Amino acid sequence: MVFQNSLEGYYKTNFALMQYHKYSLTEIEALMPWEREVYVALLKQYIQEEKQKAEAAASQ
Amino acid sequence: MALPKVGYPTYELDLPSTGKKIKYRPFVVKEEKVLLLALEGENEDEIKIAVKDLIKNCVLSRIKVDELPSFDLEYIFLKIRAASVGEVVNMTITCRDDGKTQVEHNIDLNQLQVTKPEGHSSKIMLNDTTGMIMKYPSMDRFVENEFLNKAIKTDDVFQFIADSIDQIFDDESVYDSSTTTKKEKLEFVESLTAKQFESIQKFYETMPKLQYSFTVKNPNTGVESEYIIEGMQNFLA
Numbered sequence: 001m002v003f004q005n006s007l008e009g010y011y012k013t014n015f016a017l018m019q020y021h022k023y024s025l026t027e028i029e030a031l032m033p034w035e036r037e038v039y040v041a042l043l044k045q046y047i048q049e050e051k052q053k054a055e056a057a058a059s060q
Numbered sequence: 061m062a063l064p065k066v067g068y069p070t071y072e073l074d075l076p077s078t079g080k081k082i083k084y085r086p087f088v089v090k091e092e093k094v095l096l097l098a099l100e101g102e103n104e105d106e107i108k109i110a111v112k113d114l115i116k117n118c119v120l121s122r123i124k125v126d127e128l129p130s131f132d133l134e135y136i137f138l139k140i141r142a143a144s145v146g147e148v149v150n151m152t153i154t155c156r157d158d159g160k161t162q163v164e165h166n167i168d169l170n171q172l173q174v175t176k177p178e179g180h181s182s183k184i185m186l187n188d189t190t191g192m193i194m195k196y197p198s199m200d201r202f203v204e205n206e207f208l209n210k211a212i213k214t215d216d217v218f219q220f221i222a223d224s225i226d227q228i229f230d231d232e233s234v235y236d237s238s239t240t241t242k243k244e245k246l247e248f249v250e251s252l253t254a255k256q257f258e259s260i261q262k263f264y265e266t267m268p269k270l271q272y273s274f275t276v277k278n279p280n281t282g283v284e285s286e287y288i289i290e291g292m293q294n295f296l297a
Contacts, residue, residue: 007096014089029090032068033145036089 005033013040070120073139076174076268077132077196082121084136086144087114115140129196131174134270142169155278156285163276172272180266182226184259186252189231194263195224221260222246 005013013036017023021043028036068085075082091114098110115133116125118140125133148166155161185191222245228235252260273288 005092005096007100010093010096029088029093031089032086032143033089033092034086037146 017043069143071139071143073136075123075128075132076135076176077129080123082119082123082136084119084121084140084143087118087140088144091117092144111137126198129268130198131196131268131270135172135174138169138172138270153276153287155276155281155283157278157281157283161278161280163279165274165276167272167274172270174268175271176268177266180263180268182263184263186256186259191229192225193227193229194260195226196267197224218246218249222249225249 014025014028017028017036017040018025031039068088070083070085072081072083074080095107095110095114098106101107112125115136119125119136128136147169149169151165151167153163153165155163182194182196183191184194222242225245225248226236228240228245228248269290271288271290273286275284275286277284
């Protein structure tokens, strides 16, 4: 693949960023592709940490 | 020449054909979408336009992109891709010795260079006095090869060679596109002998190309195999 994304993956990622994380399409489209990957990775990390915090709080 | 976009980094590269420095910027998500849409549609004209526009938009220096040889374009495109998506391309290689073990191999796109074979020249002598100066394949041909997997039909070979002739010369005159029609060039090509055709074939075979060689060791058998990949499509397949 010339790019990391397929067209389907492209729209899915953009939709998730807009729907769940309050990004605007204009903001996403102005990013460089590697920047968007960085934000996605950071979001994944954040969600994982929040999940762990919630699990820790639930177990106490 | 595209207007600079504020807020994006710019990079420099040396054109392999001339050594001239050109500036470029990465493409953005919006531009990636245009090419993804064109590739998905599989429409030849749309893909050509999308690739041309992408390169033209990202190259900030004053150069005629349409006139660059294909190996320059491949190099520019990979550099733009490296700056936009990432410098490392991960490939899964099937080991040659057993034909089934798969090994991951990373290629750093910044290490890729255009190799120029020794003895290659765009000047082809057909006999002692008559010869031709050849042009490298155009951007349209580059797009057809790299994105459309379009093979050249036998009937198109004469046409292709005629299109690639920059000048024809003998001991008295030089004939270029200002003095020679396309039809005349085609008739000239059709009149060449098999031996003269071999010289033309050699020109295309020894054309500078984007090439990368590496060895992969099969973890099961310990056997090392050498691989050579050429052309942008192979790098990003």
